[in-house]
Amino acid sequence: DQQVKQNSPSLSVQEGRISILNCDYTNSMFDYFLWYKKYPAEGPTFLISISSIKDKNEDGRFTVFLNKSAKHLSLHIVPSQPGDSAVYFCAASTGNQFYFGTGTSLTVIP
């Protein structure tokens, strides 16, 4: 049973525009949410996180939004850069367990 879902396998965005990656979850007990970025043949790299007590967290070009009532979070990247092209995984945590989505492949077109 997939508790964390990323329904868009891929996304293409023009350089300089905003990239919006979406993630849905089913377990209301999740209290911490994370985004990871992964290049081919490398391990996932932690990008940004948000606690369930917040609805927004910003770090430079990256902002994560959390809508607990909809059990939805999103990652906004603005402006998008070609180096942002990668697979992005969202993850949700309850205690010491982390559940990952299937990833969204972002392509930023120069």
Place this chain on the structure above:
Amino acid sequence: NAGVMQNPRHLVRRRGQEARLRCSPMKGHSHVYWYRQLPEEGLKFMVYLQKENIIDESGMPKERFSAEFPKEGPSILRIQQVVRGDSAAYFCASSPSSPNTIYFGEGSWLTVV
């Protein structure tokens, strides 16, 4: 400040052989997680360990797979009698004693021929 170290990065095994994947967590981290990524799929949780203890192995296949995290030395994921379906990328992650973020290693790519 070394990150999570995994070795080998690439491993080729014939069907029926054993594969051992090693993971040294980040300094100061006492929690280790193993995930598997099959081709064209996401990250699937396998096992969560603390020093000398398996906390959650609900994602581990019931047969042929085992994991340990001894008091001294790296965590080891062991796959006995490998089959072609075991070919995947295996990622280890670690976190400190009160985890809210886990940090991944570079991965170990297992190919079974």
